[in-house]
Amino acid sequence: MADNEFGCTKWGKDWVRFAESLRQTRPNTQLPSARRMVCDGKVQITFDGRTVRAVVRRGRGTTVTTIEVAPMSPGTTEEVSRRLSGAQPVLTDDLYVAITDAGHAPAPELVSVDCSCPAADPRCIHELAVYYDMARRIDDDPRIALDVQGFFQASAHTSEASTSATPQRWIALNTLDPAAYFIVAE
Numbered sequence: 001m002a003d004n005e006f007g008c009t010k011w012g013k014d015w016v017r018f019a020e021s022l023r024q025t026r027p028n029t030q031l032p033s034a035r036r037m038v039c040d041g042k043v044q045i046t047f048d049g050r051t052v053r054a055v056v057r058r059g060r061g062t063t064v065t066t067i068e069v070a071p072m073s074p075g076t077t078e079e080v081s082r083r084l085s086g087a088q089p090v091l092t093d094d095l096y097v098a099i100t101d102a103g104h105a106p107a108p109e110l111v112s113v114d115c116s117c118p119a120a121d122p123r124c125i126h127e128l129a130v131y132y133d134m135a136r137r138i139d140d141d142p143r144i145a146l147d148v149q150g151f152f153q154a155s156a157h158t159s160e161a162s163t164s165a166t167p168q169r170w171i172a173l174n175t176l177d178p179a180a181y182f183i184v185a186e
């Protein structure tokens, strides 16, 4: 997998930015290694609401990285819901731009990031690998970008909507039941 295949959608790119913002201050030789770890399947992610738990294997070691994502703001939730209410809504880059232009950028914010490794670096290679793994997952299924911000939590059927579907580049959201999965904007 080429490096540029991480974050090839705007939804996934938000997670690449968590890793690559370090580039602005200094070269980070850990980034290529982190991407390689993802390609080699070293990152295993499970979701618990807005918490991302990742078991990362590197060499002989295994670490656990935990990332808590902030809930999507009510304004952004309403904007996304409104734009998904039409016929055959899909989470395209165009939709991302439209939501952003409306003043409700859907980019996630992180509440906390913890890793079990002893690295002194504020962002260790395990955390970088998780950011890239999230980007790749979201590129395949942009609904994860919303789900991990609690967008679908208003529904009682969240588990069915989240990550169990067959990965596709674009997901037709009308395959879900809008009444069950989307908050209706007033």
Ligand SMILES: [Zn+2]
Residues within 6 Å of the ligand: 063, 115, 116, 117, 118, 119, 124, 125, 126, 127
């Ligand atoms: Zn670590």
